[in-house]
Amino acid sequence: MSTKPIILTGDRPTGPLHLGHYVGSLRNRVHYQHEYKQYIMLADAQALTDNMDDIDKVHRNVIEVALDYLAVGIDPKLSTIFIQSQVPELTELAFYYLNLVTVARLERNPTVKEEIRLRNFERDIPAGFLTYPVSQAADITAFKATLVPVGEDQIPMIEQTNEIVRRFNRLYKHPVTKQEILVETKALVPEIGRLPGIDGKAKMSKSLGNVINLGASADEVSKAVKKVYTDPLHLKIEDPGHVEGNIAFTYLDAFDTDKAAVAEFKAHYTRGGLADSVVKKRLEAVLQELLTPIRTRRAELAEDKGYILQLLREGTEQAREVAARTMDEVKAALGLNYF
Amino acid sequence: MSTKPIILTGDRPTGPLHLGHYVGSLRNRVHYQHEYKQYIMLADAQALTDNMDDIDKVHRNVIEVALDYLAVGIDPKLSTIFIQSQVPELTELAFYYLNLVTVARLERNPTVKEEIRLRNFERDIPAGFLTYPVSQAADITAFKATLVPVGEDQIPMIEQTNEIVRRFNRLYKHPVTKQEILVETKALVPEIGRLPGIDGKAKMSKSLGNVINLGASADEVSKAVKKVYTDPLHLKIEDPGHVEGNIAFTYLDAFDTDKAAVAEFKAHYTRGGLADSVVKKRLEAVLQELLTPIRTRRAELAEDKGYILQLLREGTEQAREVAARTMDEVKAALGLNYF
Numbered sequence: 001m002s003t004k005p006i007i008l009t010g011d012r013p014t015g016p017l018h019l020g021h022y023v024g025s026l027r028n029r030v031h032y033q034h035e036y037k038q039y040i041m042l043a044d045a046q047a048l049t050d051n052m053d054d055i056d057k058v059h060r061n062v063i064e065v066a067l068d069y070l071a072v073g074i075d076p077k078l079s080t081i082f083i084q085s086q087v088p089e090l091t092e093l094a095f096y097y098l099n100l101v102t103v104a105r106l107e108r109n110p111t112v113k114e115e116i117r118l119r120n121f122e123r124d125i126p127a128g129f130l131t132y133p134v135s136q137a138a139d140i141t142a143f144k145a146t147l148v149p150v151g152e153d154q155i156p157m158i159e160q161t162n163e164i165v166r167r168f169n170r171l172y173k174h175p176v177t178k179q180e181i182l183v184e185t186k187a188l189v190p191e192i193g194r195l196p197g198i199d200g201k202a203k204m205s206k207s208l209g210n211v212i213n214l215g216a217s218a219d220e221v222s223k224a225v226k227k228v229y230t231d232p233l234h235l236k237i238e239d240p241g242h243v244e245g246n247i248a249f250t251y252l253d254a255f256d257t258d259k260a261a262v263a264e265f266k267a268h269y270t271r272g273g274l275a276d277s278v279v280k281k282r283l284e285a286v287l288q289e290l291l292t293p294i295r296t297r298r299a300e301l302a303e304d305k306g307y308i309l310q311l312l313r314e315g316t317e318q319a320r321e322v323a324a325r326t327m328d329e330v331k332a333a334l335g336l337n338y339f
Numbered sequence: 340m341s342t343k344p345i346i347l348t349g350d351r352p353t354g355p356l357h358l359g360h361y362v363g364s365l366r367n368r369v370h371y372q373h374e375y376k377q378y379i380m381l382a383d384a385q386a387l388t389d390n391m392d393d394i395d396k397v398h399r400n401v402i403e404v405a406l407d408y409l410a411v412g413i414d415p416k417l418s419t420i421f422i423q424s425q426v427p428e429l430t431e432l433a434f435y436y437l438n439l440v441t442v443a444r445l446e447r448n449p450t451v452k453e454e455i456r457l458r459n460f461e462r463d464i465p466a467g468f469l470t471y472p473v474s475q476a477a478d479i480t481a482f483k484a485t486l487v488p489v490g491e492d493q494i495p496m497i498e499q500t501n502e503i504v505r506r507f508n509r510l511y512k513h514p515v516t517k518q519e520i521l522v523e524t525k526a527l528v529p530e531i532g533r534l535p536g537i538d539g540k541a542k543m544s545k546s547l548g549n550v551i552n553l554g555a556s557a558d559e560v561s562k563a564v565k566k567v568y569t570d571p572l573h574l575k576i577e578d579p580g581h582v583e584g585n586i587a588f589t590y591l592d593a594f595d596t597d598k599a600a601v602a603e604f605k606a607h608y609t610r611g612g613l614a615d616s617v618v619k620k621r622l623e624a625v626l627q628e629l630l631t632p633i634r635t636r637r638a639e640l641a642e643d644k645g646y647i648l649q650l651l652r653e654g655t656e657q658a659r660e661v662a663a664r665t666m667d668e669v670k671a672a673l674g675l676n677y678f
Contacts, residue, residue, distance in 0.1 A: 044675060045675070050438075055673050086677065096384075098388075098470060099388050103469050125441055126439070127437040127470055128434070131437060313678050331424065339651075
């Protein structure tokens with residue numbers, strides 16, 4: 001067994017991934033896979049908790065998201081990519097953890113509260129939605145992950161997981177070795193915060209039309225860049241412009257590797273004399289350079305869905321073996337071993 | 340496949356079974372197994388929902404309850420006896436059903452409300468306890484059981500199951516056959532109501548010391564019968580006595596097969612002149628006759644725990660095959676099939 005630290009990460013497959021995912025997680029995963037043992041979960045079961053009325057979307061996007069992973073350089077030889085619903089041990093583990101968490105505790109979870117508000121569930125909260133932090137605790141602990149890359153807003157989920165881990169370990173030990181079975185985890189919060197949408201809104205979403213998908217065509221990228229929100233007060237080229245809140249610069253900061261050139265652009269724009277169109281031209285060049293190989297590779301991979309499924313099958317088998325081992329230990333600790 | 344109607348029944352293995360179980364369910368199961376395909380579940384996973392602090396009790400009593408089953412005449416060739424926790428498909432099914440039930444609906448369940456009150460959970464309700472009707476729905480539907488023997492107080496659980504079934508069937512169909520997958524179920528309420536404790540209390544429990552276990556020794560039976568609550572106003576033999584609420588007669592009604600003799604005893608007792616000691620002597624004879632062969636067979640079976648485990652293993656394998664088939668259909672209907 002590998003002695004590298006273990007990461008669990010993943011996505012809810014409800015749509016193709018976009019630049020926000022690239023900056024917030026995908027780019028990091030390409031690095032992490034060398035330093036860590038990385039499990040990447042296609043969280044289809046979790047996606048169903050609020051998509052029971054659109055299950056086809058979830059099914060379809062499992063393949064789409066897998067294509068995005070491979071296209072950006074996640075290597076299935078280094079990272080274990082798996083489909084959550086095909087590892088039933090995760091639901092089994094969640095089932096037992098439900099006994100270790102009170103309803104009141106789940107109702108107090110700030111992330112869940114916020115998500116409930118966003119979805120306008122009000123009193124009609126599906127039970128599976130209220131309990132999803134327990135399901136996440138199962139996902140994390142099944143792999144004994146010590147690191148989970150999340151945004152600041154997801155930290156309460158990590159706390160909930162560790163509460164379950166501590167409670168379980170206090171109450172139950174391995175029946176033979178008397179060792180603790182579960183492992184506490186840590187949030188790995190990326191330095192770069194969330195990328196805003198091209199319209200400047202904090203939330204990126206397909207329905208808002210403010211995202212650039214990783215598989216976007218050259219033409220789609222070009223059109224999207226034209227719509228990028230800049231400084232609405234920067235009316236004439238010679239006027240001094242604002243860089244702060246100017247999404248063209250936010251995106252250059254995120255994607256342009258020539259930091260000196262970006263700094264110079266910012267200075268020029270601030271003192272006046274640099275046209276939005278010039279900034280956007282640079283941004284488009286940077287994005288096309290980033291996205292062209294991704295798009296090409298994605299299109300090639302999409303030709304052979306059988307190969308993608310084969311990779312997912314292999315990753316899922318590996319993941320299932322690890323989760324089953326943890327589940328066996330948990331069941332032994334709970335006295336649920338008879339045969 | 341058998342075309343007999345399917346029953347799911349079972350017990351939470353938290354203690355040895357007693358005469359209350361015999362009258363309320365075990366006796367019926369011995370008959371049912373000829374007319375129906377009967378699955379009998381040792382609900383260890385469900386027992387944990389409020390016994391996470393005493394898991395050894397649950398583990399130990401799986402074998403004890405299995406011994407009770409076999410001793411009363413449940414035939415593992417006719418009935419499929421299985422251990423809930425060893426059929427992980429049940430937790431998996433419950434996980435998806437959680438998305439089809441709201442938290443508010445669970446909180447309104449009268450059976451759960453009453454159980455919460457009895458356990459003094461107040462605000463500290465384990466999430467696994469609130470959601471156990473969903474887990475029961477999974478148990479019932481995994482076997483496509485059309486009949487579930489329950490007391491009147493459990494009818495809300497059957498209603499909850501059918502709500503899930505109807506919602507699931509309305510939303511999802513088998514992707515190939517386009518047929519409905521889940522089957523509605525019916526409560527099978529036994530004609531004879533709940534047997535009271537020997538002290539006359541409605542609730543029988545080991546902690547109240549008002550039960551007679553199926554494995555009780557002859558001496559224990561004898562002592563218990565002496566404690567049976569009769570008519571506190573029947574002070575002198577020649578006084579008229581009351582039969583109503585007189586547990587000696589309640590038990591004779593339940594266990595004495597000579598109904599004419601019991602009727603005559605009741606008449607005699609009511610007009611006066613029949614001593615409590617005579618009634619109890621008859622009751623003891625009836626109970627010893629019932630329990631002696633059960634006790635003997637139980638003791639014999641207890642000699643060979645390996646054999647019991649082997650039976651449970653076989654039953655569990657059979658049950659798992661059926662549950663896995665249902666789970667496959669459910670997953671296909673939910674689009675959670677990829678490979």
